[in-house]
Amino acid sequence: SQELEQSPQSLIVQEGKNLTINCTSSKTLYGLYWYKQKYGEGLIFLMMLQKGGEEKSHEKITAKLDEKKQQSSLHITASQPSHAGIYLCGADWNAGNMLTFGGGTRLMVKP
Amino acid sequence: DADVTQTPRNRITKTGKRIMLECSQTKGHDRMYWYRQDPGLGLRLIYYSFDVKDINKGEISDGYSVSRQAQAKFSLSLESAIPNQTALYFCATSDFGINYGYTFGSGTRLTIV
Numbered sequence: 715s716q717e718l719e720q721s722p723q724s725l726i727v728q729e730g731k732n733l734t735i736n737c738t739s740s741k742t743l744y745g746l747y748w749y750k751q752k753y754g755e756g757l758i759f760l761m762m763l764q765k766g767g768e769e770k771s772h773e774k775i776t777a778k779l780d781e782k783k784q785q786s787s788l789h790i791t792a793s794q795p796s797h798a799g800i801y802l803c804g805a806d807w808n809a810g811n812m813l814t815f816g817g818g819t820r821l822m823v824k825p
Numbered sequence: 826d827a828d829v830t831q832t833p834r835n836r837i838t839k840t841g842k843r844i845m846l847e848c849s850q851t852k853g854h855d856r857m858y859w860y861r862q863d864p865g866l867g868l869r870l871i872y873y874s875f876d877v878k879d880i881n882k883g884e885i886s887d888g889y890s891v892s893r894q895a896q897a898k899f900s901l902s903l904e905s906a907i908p909n910q911t912a913l914y915f916c917a918t919s920d921f922g923i924n925y926g927y928t929f930g931s932g933t934r935l936t937i938v
Contacts, residue, residue, distance in 0.1 A: 723865065747926050754934070756915065759926040802867055804927075812858065812919075813927060815868040 717741055718805045720816035728824050732791050735819045737803030739784040745806035746786045747813060748777050752799045760788075793823045828852050831916050831930035838906055839938055846901045846933050848916030854928070855921065857899040859883075859891060862913040862932075871914075874899055906937045 717740045727733050737746065745764045749757040761770040766781025775797075777788045790797055800820050804813035829850045838844050848857065855876045860868040860883075870883030872891040880891060888910060890902045903910055913934050917927040 720867075749926070749929075754913070754932070756931040757917075757927075757929040759928075762926055804868075810921065812856075812870070812873060814870070815860075817865055817867040 718803065718814055718816040720801075720803055720819050722819060723817065724820040724822075726822045726824060727793050729794060730792055732789065733793055733821070734790075735788040735801050735821075737786045737788070737805075737816050739805050739807075741784070741805070741807050743779070743781075743784055743786075743805055743807065744809045746779055747804040747806070748775075748786070748788055749802045749804065750799050751802060751818075757802065790821075793821075795823045795825055797821060798823045827931065828928050829916055829918055829930040831914075831933050833933060834931065835934045835936075837936045837938060840907055842906050844903045844906055844935070846903075846914055846916075846935070848899045848901070848930055850897050850899075850916075850918045850928070852918050852920075852928055853896075854918035855896065856919045857893065858917045858919070858927070859889075859899070859901045860915045860917065861885070861910075862915060868915065871901065903935075908937045911935060911937045 719738045721736050747762050748760040751757045760772050763779035769778040774791045779786045800818045802818045803816045832847045858873045859871040869885050874893045892900050913932050915932050916930040919927045
C-alpha cells in the first residue's frame with residue numbers, strides 16, 4: 715500500500731554491520747507490527763508497537779515508533795546471515811480491525 | 826502440527842481451471858484472512874472474515890471467492906485462473922483487536938500457466 719511505505723526496498727550488508735529499515739504511514743497509526751519472512755516461507759511476528767516513543771527488542775532487533783512522524787524504524791545490530799529475509803511492517807489504522815502491509819524490505823547479509 | 830495449515834503448499838495449474846486453496850487453524854481465532862504476495866508489493870488483502878457468518882471483500886477480491894465452512898476453516902477459490910494470479914498466497918488468523926498480531930500459514934505458491 716502506498717499509504718504505508720517501507721524503505722529501502724532492498725539492502726545488502728556485510729555481516730557484523732548495523733542497519734535500519736523504515737516504515738512510514740500516511741495515516742495515524744493505532745499499532746504498528748513488524749514481521750520477518752524467510753524467502754518463500756510464512757511470516758513470523760517480531761513485535762508490535764503502539765505508543766509513541768515505544769521501543770521494543772527481539773534478540774538483536776530493536777524497533778521504535780515515532781508518533782510525530784507516524785514512522786517506525788527497525789534496527790538490527792551486528793547483522794548475521796540468519797537475519798536475511800524480507801521484513802514487512804503492518805499498520806493497524808482502525809483500532810484492531812485488520813492490518814495493511816508495506817511493500818517489504820529484502821535484506822541480504824554477506825558473510 | 827502448525828497453528829495455521831495451508832494446502833496445497835505448491836500448485837501449478839492451467840489457465841481457466843478452477844482451483845481451491847484451503848486453510849485450517851487450531852488457534853481458536855474468529856478472524857481469518859487471505860492475502861496474496863507479489864514481489865515488491867508486500868501483502869495485499871483478498872478477503873477477510875470476522876466470524877463464520879461474516880465475509881468481506883478486501884483490496885483485490887476480483888476473480889476470487891471464499892467460503893468460511895467453520896470457525897477453523899477458510900478456503901479461497903479462483904473460479905477461472907489466469908496467469909496474473911500467479912503469486913504466493915497466505916492465510917492468517919487473529920483474535921479480536923489483533924493484540925498479538927496475525928498468525929500466518931506457510932503459504933501456497935500458485936503458478937498459473
